[in-house]
Amino acid sequence: MHAIIIGAGIGGLTAALTLLRTGWKVQVFEQASELREVGAGIQISPNATRLLHRLGLAEPLRRVAVRPVALEMRRWENGAVLSRQLLADVCEATFGAPYYHVYRPDLLAVLAAALPSGIVTLGQRCVGIEQDEQGVEVAFENGTTARAEVVIGADGIHSFVREALFGPESPHFSGSIAYRGLVPAERLAHLQLERNSSAWLGPERHFVHYYVGAGRFVNFVGVVPAQDWRVESWSAQGEVADALAEFADWHPQLRAIISAVDFTNRWGLYDRDPLQRWSVGRVALLGDAAHAMLPFMAQGAVQSIEDAFVLARCLHAAAPASQPEALTRYEMIRKPRATQVQAQARQNGTTFHLVDGEAQRQRDAHLAASVGTNPLLASAWLYGHDVEAEVDQV
Ligand SMILES: Cc1cc2nc3c(=O)[nH]c(=O)nc-3n(C[C@H](O)[C@H](O)[C@H](O)COP(=O)(O)OP(=O)(O)OC[C@H]3O[C@@H](n4cnc5c(N)ncnc54)[C@H](O)[C@@H]3O)c2cc1C
Numbered sequence: 001m002h003a004i005i006i007g008a009g010i011g012g013l014t015a016a017l018t019l020l021r022t023g024w025k026v027q028v029f030e031q032a033s034e035l036r037e038v039g040a041g042i043q044i045s046p047n048a049t050r051l052l053h054r055l056g057l058a059e060p061l062r063r064v065a066v067r068p069v070a071l072e073m074r075r076w077e078n079g080a081v082l083s084r085q086l087l088a089d090v091c092e093a094t095f096g097a098p099y100y101h102v103y104r105p106d107l108l109a110v111l112a113a114a115l116p117s118g119i120v121t122l123g124q125r126c127v128g129i130e131q132d133e134q135g136v137e138v139a140f141e142n143g144t145t146a147r148a149e150v151v152i153g154a155d156g157i158h159s160f161v162r163e164a165l166f167g168p169e170s171p172h173f174s175g176s177i178a179y180r181g182l183v184p185a186e187r188l189a190h191l192q193l194e195r196n197s198s199a200w201l202g203p204e205r206h207f208v209h210y211y212v213g214a215g216r217f218v219n220f221v222g223v224v225p226a227q228d229w230r231v232e233s234w235s236a237q238g239e240v241a242d243a244l245a246e247f248a249d250w251h252p253q254l255r256a257i258i259s260a261v262d263f264t265n266r267w268g269l270y271d272r273d274p275l276q277r278w279s280v281g282r283v284a285l286l287g288d289a290a291h292a293m294l295p296f297m298a299q300g301a302v303q304s305i306e307d308a309f310v311l312a313r314c315l316h317a318a319a320p321a322s323q324p325e326a327l328t329r330y331e332m333i334r335k336p337r338a339t340q341v342q343a344q345a346r347q348n349g350t351t352f353h354l355v356d357g358e359a360q361r362q363r364d365a366h367l368a369a370s371v372g373t374n375p376l377l378a379s380a381w382l383y384g385h386d387v388e389a390e391v392d393q394v
Contacts, residue, residue: 001025001315004138004148006126006161008035010042011287011304012154013111016119017055018312027146028115029138031125031155035112037104040182041212041219043197043298044107046383048305050097054388060110065100066211068197073367076202079251083367085376087197094376095383101197103182103213107301126155129164129283134320136282150315150323151283154304157270159289165280171270174294174349178269179222179243181261185211188218188260191253200254201363203355207247207254220257221295222247223269223352238266269294271346274339278331281324286311291338296348299341299382306387310334313391333387333394341382 001024005012008030016026044052044065052061073082087099112120128139129151136151153161157171195215200207209220224246243258258264272292278285287304311330318326354360376383 001150001320002027002148003150003152003315004029004136004146005152005154006138007153007155007159007287007289008032008112008120008122009037009154009156009287009304010107010111010301011289011308012152013108013115013120014052014055014305015152015154015286015308015311017111017114018308019315020115020119021055022312022316024312024315026119027148028120029124029126029140029146030120030122031141033123035108035120035122037108040104040180040217041210041221042102042104042107042301043210044100044102044305045298045302046091046095046097046099047385047387048302049100050095050386051305051309051388053097054309055114057110057114060113061100061102061107062098064106064110064214065098065102066195066213066215067098068101068210069195071099071197072199074198074200074251075364076200076205076207076250076254079200079253082201082364083370085370087376091376091383095380099383101210101212101219103217103219106213126160129161131280131282149282149320150327152286152311153283153289154286155289157272157288157292159285161283162275162285162289165283165285166275166277169272171272171292173228174269174271174346175225175227176223176269176349176353177226178267178295179220179224179238179246179258179264180267181220181240181243181258181264182212183218183220183257183260185216185218188257191256193218199352200251201352201354202250204353205246206352207250209254209257218257220261222258223296225353226268236266238264240264271342274335274342278335279324279327282327284311284327284330290334291342293338293342294345294349296352297341297345297382299345303338303341306337306385307334310387310391313388329394333391337385337387 072084125141314330
């Protein structure tokens, strides 16, 4: 059995690992000339770390990750703690797996290092897909082709494979952009930042910071409103002064973090409405290609890891003739959950950005009410879920 994966992001590389584990031959084709992740940090919740551990990655992950003490929500102007949910040992006791903060290139390197050499081919941009009853032929920009029984489009929010299957459709602009930055931790030593995931909520904006790179850097994401995003590229260099101006009246600690960065990137924040289908015949989508979502649940990459495990479980026992049905089963299992997370991420955009007033006070009262309980239990549907166990039940 031979699968081709288009795209060597977090989703594509994880799918390569899960398929190899089930005995498939795998080739990954990536358009970029090197494996790289744009952006800085990423949060990986226990619903994905427990899966990555099953790939034998517990130790390499632990070495590069930060295990945050708590997830806290704070008020924008005075830093008042609105809610604090313990992670670290509490998370592991509750869900049996850690919550991690990781520097994206480190995560990609851990995944790539676990693959045998020769699996990933760089500089191969997929520009054509054609399938018949037995298999799928993929064409690349440089004129080469490759053939396999199954093709997985893990090629991100702009997915060529999605467009080839279902036609063109523009992604949905959220009305927000994100300033992202990475500050060497020693520059912020005077702030004595705890090893938390800190989300500051304010009118039309929010700001998140946490340590990555085994504590070497503080990663930040500042989400602000924007009328439109007309820059050609998905991301662009942003001025530190502009980021500071966006958070002009906010708490000095947060402004100190922004001021300490050498440069920021600006990202237009987009998602897509849920697709009707994720697969056609022998071709299926995975990760952002299937369910691009806003980052307000910190789940995009996590969901792509869940996809990869379900995909491999569904294909594992499928005879060649029943591989299309196996892909339909993968889609049926994954779509409801990924769609729920997509919707919740959109909803968080509204909740996080409430202007000061009655609705904001209600939100903050709700957050305060969770203090003293184990609020992680409210996230059990997300963090406690084991997708491999789900496949066995369906
Ligand atoms: C500000 C921000 C913060 C975020 N924070 C989190 C977080 O904390 N936790 C989390 O889980 N998620 C987070 N996300 C979401 C996460 O980054 C994405 O969901 C995740 O990277 C998607 O992975 P993917 O492998 O599906 O796609 P991508 O990472 O987009 O990878 C797709 C790959 O396919 C390649 N490719 C594209 N087209 C072709 C082609 N035609 N031929 C060959 N190769 C091609 C691309 O070069 C790329 O390498 C965040 C996103 C943003 C914007």
